Amino acid sequence: QVQLVQSGAEVKKPGSSVKVSCKASGGTFSSYTISWVRQAPGQGLEWMGRIIPILGIANYAQKFQGRVTITADKSTSTAYMELSSLRSEDTAVYYCARELMSRGGSYNWFDPWGQGTLVTVSS
Amino acid sequence: SSELTQDPAVSVALGQTVRITCQGDSLRSYYASWYQQKPGQAPVLVIYGKNNRPSGIPDRFSGSSSGNTASLTITGAQAEDEADYYCNSRDSSGNHHVVFGGGTKLTVL
Numbered sequence: 001q002v003q004l005v006q007s008g009a010e011v012k013k014p015g016s017s018v019k020v021s022c023k024a025s026g027g028t029f030s031s032y033t034i035s036w037v038r039q040a041p042g043q044g045l046e047w048m049g050r051i052i053p054i055l056g057i058a059n060y061a062q063k064f065q066g067r068v069t070i071t072a073d074k075s076t077s078t079a080y081m082e083l084s085s086l087r088s089e090d091t092a093v094y095y096c097a098r099e100l101m102s103r104g105g106s107y108n109w110f111d112p113w114g115q116g117t118l119v120t121v122s123s
Numbered sequence: 124s125s126e127l128t129q130d131p132a133v134s135v136a137l138g139q140t141v142r143i144t145c146q147g148d149s150l151r152s153y154y155a156s157w158y159q160q161k162p163g164q165a166p167v168l169v170i171y172g173k174n175n176r177p178s179g180i181p182d183r184f185s186g187s188s189s190g191n192t193a194s195l196t197i198t199g200a201q202a203e204d205e206a207d208y209y210c211n212s213r214d215s216s217g218n219h220h221v222v223f224g225g226g227t228k229l230t231v232l
Binding site for chain 1: 153154155156158165166167168171172173177209211212213218219220221222223224225226
């Protein structure tokens with residue numbers, strides 16, 4: 001079955017950027033949609049954006065537009081999420097997840113999820 | 124964008140039935156999916172769409188929907204069901220985005 005393995009924890013300075021990777025195994029990577037979801041300490045889940053590798057198309061939540069870039073490398077079955085201009089409020093666990101959608105588009109779901117990558121932003 | 128509202132905390136006696144709800148305008152157009160998250164772990168899908176359970180999820184988990192409210196029901200809650208539960212749906216703003224509820228902490232007494 002599909003498994004997603006993310007890169008390790010990062011500590012970054014305010015104003016810098018971070019790039020988190022998500023390597024997929026099992027299934028056909030190009031046919032997936034990969035979304036990124038973050039969770040600040042003690043908080044809920046927040047969708048950041050997605051990429052459809054077969055199309056090379058990404059779209060982003062309004063909140064992160066201009067600051068996040070999601071890419072995919074089909075040759076290595078790896079998706080990436082880069083977040084720039086980091087601030088302390090970006091301290092969170094970042095998850096990648098395969099996103100699926102019903103045929104008629106009446107619902108979507110995320111399965112499986114990566115193990116999460118803790119990004120700490122601190123001076 | 125749309126919002127999904129969940130009760131912050133719910134409790135249930137061991138073996139009893141509990142319903143966790145998720146409200147939002149997007150649920151008039153789209154079904155919700157539900158995730159269980161235990162401390163220090165990634166979320167796990169438990170229900171998707173109208174009432175679909177992934178393999179490996181016990182049949183005590185079920186989903187339903189009415190109007191602007193989606194519900195996750197656990198019939199005969201077990202100690203291992205104590206966790207945070209999140210709903211999500213597609214955003215009804217027409218932008219193909221995604222919304223999550225704020226999460227419900229379920230305590231099994």
